[in-house]
Amino acid sequence: MEHESSHFIREIIRADIAAGKHKQVTTRFPPEPNGYLHIGHAKAICVDFGMATEFNGQCHLRFDDTNPAKEDIEYENAIAHDIQWLGFDWQGNLFHASDYFERLYLYAEALIAKGLAFVCDLTDAEIRVGRGTVTEAGNHSPYRDRTVDENLNLFRKMRDGAFDEGHCVLRAKIDMSSVNMKMRDPLLYRIRKVVHHRTGDTWQIYPFYDFAHCLSDSIEGITHSFCSLEFDNNRELYNWILDNLDVPKPQPRQYEFARLKLGYTVMSKRRLLQLVESGRVSGWDDPRMPTLAGLRRRGVRPEAIRAFIERVGVSKADSLVDIALLEHAIRTDLNHEAKRVMAVVHPLRVIVESWHEEKVDTIDADYWPHDVPKEGTRKVSFTRELYIERDDFSLDPPKKFRRLAIGREVRLRYGYWIKCVDVDKDESGNVVAIRCTHDPSTRAGHDPVDGRTVKGTIHWVSAKTAVPARFAVYDRLFSIERPDGSDFVQQLNPDSLTLHHGFVEASVADDDADTRYQFERQGYYWRDSESTPEALKFNRIVPLKDSWARSQSTAPVLPARTKKEVPQQNSARVLDPVHQAATDKLVADLGISLGDAVVLAEDIELQNYFHAVCVRHNDNTRSARWVVNELGRFRDGQPLSNLPFDVVDFAGLLDLLGDDTLNPRLAKQVLEIMAKDGGGAFEIAEANGWKQIKDTGALQGIIQGVIDANTEKAAGVKENPRLIGFFAGQVMKATGGKAPGKVVKEILSAKLLG
């Protein structure tokens, strides 16, 4: 792997290792064995396994089998197979959440014992209603105050099967008025009298995801637990459970990233299942499906999928990846892997009238183009009757058409030049065969001696020796980029699969069944799993790029450049009378800016702090600016009094700014330390040697040094004034941030702009 650009997850791990938080990185991939893996999962797999590998750790495969009603051993085998196929190895670390059912149960009892969980007899409907809405708090369950003993007793009876399904559940006792719905006394265990595919009928109760997942992570010593964005709200519960139980430290941490979405397909298990069950596709491994099984049957190699995932990157932005990127990754992978042969998918008969009926010319043809460093040839047979692609002949050739037409001449790849002299038509006027003559001096790539040229080279097969074959030509599953809604099946591309009967050159008969080819000028293909030596069937993996077809296409390739026209309301802020009055008073009494005053008027805690600062620092404007712009961000939801420094320290910092001991940049660095460790501004500045440079002569020297070290850039400043920023940055770096910015800029401007 060459240099790969970093992403936030890699940065998190790097930082944790640098901080000595973990000795070894352990991740996990936790599929629920209730469906097939698709290319979206491939992203998760590449992150989970990829990060572990990159940091010399390990990644566990853990089946999240907490819902026996939906899960199955067959899915487990398919999933394990797909992961291995993709090229990853769990190195013996194959686990099941069900391995931990006993320990999980004990953890649940521990939670009950701490008074943090209770058995609730409400029905599912009552629980739903009691949970409230996103804007209204929920109600306490009437069973919330059962005693620990009562709960323990009930929970044990649940386990023993004393109650019917749905009779009661175990819930955490957290906060029914939390803004996070996940924290409103979430369910931990339910009764399920179903046979589990691994534990059989030993359990009558099963833990929910939120309870099982974090604890399974903890039990396995997972350090970094990656999941997709929609579990963001679950993280608070993940941490709550671990925080309230006696689990080993450090606890695993959950991080979320955006799942992969691809254009012209669907990715949800539900929709994929619907396609399979309705017979719109032939199964989970239909080559049009985004499943790993489908891609594999299509002929895509795991290398291509991994390269694609690497290109896509990892971030938290919900985005839709262009399917052209996948197609590009597949082509790039296959370009050096697929040997070139010739096949005719839409045959048109050619009769070479100048060629003797019985004559067969056997020609060596390279398997690889000049820029693929591989060797090898096969024999192709030139005979009187051939097939070419229907598209390579035109009765009425459009402009720039470089192929065959009546009276025109083309090169047959590895064969001879032929010239069309006539066509045979059927009674309805369709061309059924074309009649040509050949030039004997042009065999196998030779040019004729008379200096004639030809514009096109087309592929062909011998009618005498070629083998009949079926070609399954796949296209995008959906005809629109974002299929959506309940009627998404209406948006299926009717031409996502077309079957054609054609011919392939005889040489392929000797190849292994898993050989991948480039059928020249058409695309990458390989044998379908249904293919037999007697009845060959090839799947098109991906077409070649075809700039001719694009130029002939009537459909616009790009949606005409659309600017996102978002109506913006730029109305000035309207404050209610109370805040308006407070704002006016702040401006009038203290002379601070209107913007700062508005913020302070609306944030009474900040305003009080500001007044306290004003008592100790003599510049009200500076006080307001720093309270508003710099102080707020350190609050992090906590009251200001929780900060490790007080108003006196803060005012002291402003004093250092006021007497030019510090420039704003240094002052921010000081504040950063104050917020982290507390302490006085003066002491911190002193300890670090942070003091603004006041010696202009010394400054001049440093600046000149920076300019001399970047002469070519210095020359470019006049064209690109932003480069001044670069130089200022360099000076700041050279001085450890201690240069006075304003002065630096003045000197730079004088020196560089003349």
Place this chain on the structure above:
RNA sequence: UGACCCCUGGUCGAAUUGGCAAGACGUCGGAUUCUGAUUCCGAAAGUUCUAGGUUCGAGUCCUAGGGGGUCAACCA
């Protein structure tokens, strides 16, 4: 409508943590080519969602607004 997450060329995404707006895909040219492929070269494409503020300097910090997503399953 509450909380949380997110917003950088058509698409996906970097930005040394406040200092020259990377790269890839796609598009459009050109060269090479026995594949209208590949390869190579080049170009276009950005008011970094908007407005205001802080700063010598803002994609990055502050305030407000806009847009998108997630959450109210005895699913995961």
